[in-house]
Amino acid sequence: NRIYMDYNATTPLEPEVIQAITEALRDAWGNPSSNYIAGAKAKAIISRSRENVARMVGGKAEDIIFTSGGTEANNLVLQTAVEYFRRNQRAAERDEGNHNGCTGLPHIITSNVEHDSVKLPAEHLQRDGKAEVTFVPVSKVTACVEVEDIIAAVRPNTCLISVMLANNETGVIMPVQEICQRIKSLNKQREQLRILLHTDAAQALGKIRVDACELGVDYLTIVGHKFYAPRIGALYVNGPGARTPLCPMLFGGGQERNFRPGTENTPMIAGLGKVCATGIFTRNFYLLTDKIHFNSHYPSSDILPNTCNVSILGPTLQGWRVLSSCTRLLASVGAACHSDSENRPSHILLSCGVPTEVAGNALRLSVGRGTTKEDVDAVVEDLRKTVQLLEEIN
Numbered sequence: 266n267r268i269y270m271d272y273n274a275t276t277p278l279e280p281e282v283i284q285a286i287t288e289a290l291r292d293a294w295g296n297p298s299s300n301y302i303a304g305a306k307a308k309a310i311i312s313r314s315r316e317n318v319a320r321m322v323g324g325k326a327e328d329i330i331f332t333s334g335g336t337e338a339n340n341l342v343l344q345t346a347v348e349y350f351r352r353n354q355r356a357a358e359r360d361e362g363n364h365n366g367c368t369g370l371p372h373i374i375t376s377n378v379e380h381d382s383v384k385l386p387a388e389h390l391q392r393d394g395k396a397e398v399t400f401v402p403v404s405k406v407t408a409c410v411e412v413e414d415i416i417a418a419v420r421p422n423t424c425l426i427s428v429m430l431a432n433n434e435t436g437v438i439m440p441v442q443e444i445c446q447r448i449k450s451l452n453k454q455r456e457q458l459r460i461l462l463h464t465d466a467a468q469a470l471g472k473i474r475v476d477a478c479e480l481g482v483d484y485l486t487i488v489g490h491k492f493y494a495p496r497i498g499a500l501y502v503n504g505p506g507a508r509t510p511l512c513p514m515l516f517g518g519g520q521e522r523n524f525r526p527g528t529e530n531t532p533m534i535a536g537l538g539k540v541c542a543t544g545i546f547t548r549n550f551y552l553l554t555d556k557i558h559f560n561s562h563y564p565s566s567d568i569l570p571n572t573c574n575v576s577i578l579g580p581t582l583q584g585w586r587v588l589s590s591c592t593r594l595l596a597s598v599g600a601a602c603h604s605d606s607e608n609r610p611s612h613i614l615l616s617c618g619v620p621t622e623v624a625g626n627a628l629r630l631s632v633g634r635g636t637t638k639e640d641v642d643a644v645v646e647d648l649r650k651t652v653q654l655l656e657e658i659n
């Protein structure tokens with residue numbers, strides 16, 4: 266029987282979460298905006314879930330905007346930053362004395378190892394001439410974005426810095442709190458527009474402690490299906506529309522205080538709220554200790570406790586070949602959304618300084634609450650036998 270070790274791609278639902286979803290489907294099918302019992306039940310579930318999600322990220326219920334997932338949440342942040350810049354630019358043009366730096370195009374700073382749902386909208390804005398973007402390369406020594414490099418990239422027209430809290434392939438945790446501290450000091454000295462701060466916490470939530478207020482971010486992306494919740498997301502915004510701008514990408518029936526209209530997906534919201542309320546994700550899991558070539562171990566960097574990106578070195582041991590030959594292990598060579606990359610080495614690993622031939626042999630093993638010590642032992646044995654077989658036949 267197969268052993269799943271691709272929890273960074275997605276995670277399974279526990280029975281109690283499926284039950285919460287099923288009950289919402291059965292008993293709270295009403296439109297949450299309807300003023301009768303079926304609607305009221307749905308509205309109550311959404312309100313309770315919002316409080317549970319807020320508690321999980323150290324925010325307040327009004328700071329939580331439900332979205333379809335992490336991709337929507339990340340796109341909403343980038344679109345908001347551009348619109349925020351434009352609105353201030355128009356204000357400055359009307360008020361000649363206003364020198365808020367909003368001249369030319371908005372400038373966004375991000376890293377070169379972000380998930381595609383940050384990388385591609387940023388590239389799209391750049392290609393369409395709607396924003397300037399600096400993709401700050403991570404250090405090839407630490408696989409982390411260096412704080413000084415982020416600070417050095419700031420321009421008068423910088424309006425957003427977006428750096429993921431933990432990378433989905435390497436598990437490396439980024440210095441988001443330090444970046445926010447430095448930028449908040451900078452914001453106090455700047456006459457120009459305040460620089461907004463975002464972190465995509467998709468891979469960190471459920472694995473390490475995440476507190477939006479301690480991090481100091483204005484926005485924090487939440488992705489349910491990375492921590493045993495269903496396929497739904499949310500965006501934490503520190504005082505949406507008040508302390509922090511939030512410009513809707515969609516327009517419609519006024520739900521989510523007009524920030525994200527559309528009749529709410531009550532069952533999925535119920536499932537997300539259930540996981541956040543019960544802390545289902547906080548069971549111990551094992552880190553693989555087998556020593557091969559670690560692609561996610563950098564002496565001065567922290568990494569997620571569940572992620573192990575390793576390469577088994579050898580000319581016939583490409584990651585895809587090893588995985589397709591394993592009899593029990595289910596894992597990936599990198600991000601699931603790059604699975605059609607025709608076995609090219611991960612650009613994330615190459616950006617982190619992993620040599621091409623090593624990156625080509627990468628296996629991303631991400632364990633989860635369902636992983637047992639016996640699973641780890643079995644996977645190590647599966648890999649050992651597979652490597653032996655591949656080296657014999659080639």
Ligand SMILES: Cc1ncc(COP(=O)(O)O)c(C=O)c1O
Binds near residue numbers: 334339467498
């Ligand atoms: C780091 C990261 N950000 C964003 C996403 C996108 O989330 P979603 O799949 O809900 O769109 C994912 C995973 O899919 C991810 O790993």
Ligand SMILES: O=C(O)CC[SeH]
Binds near residue numbers: 273433434599
């Ligand atoms: O597999 C991952 O890293 C997330 C989905 Se692209």
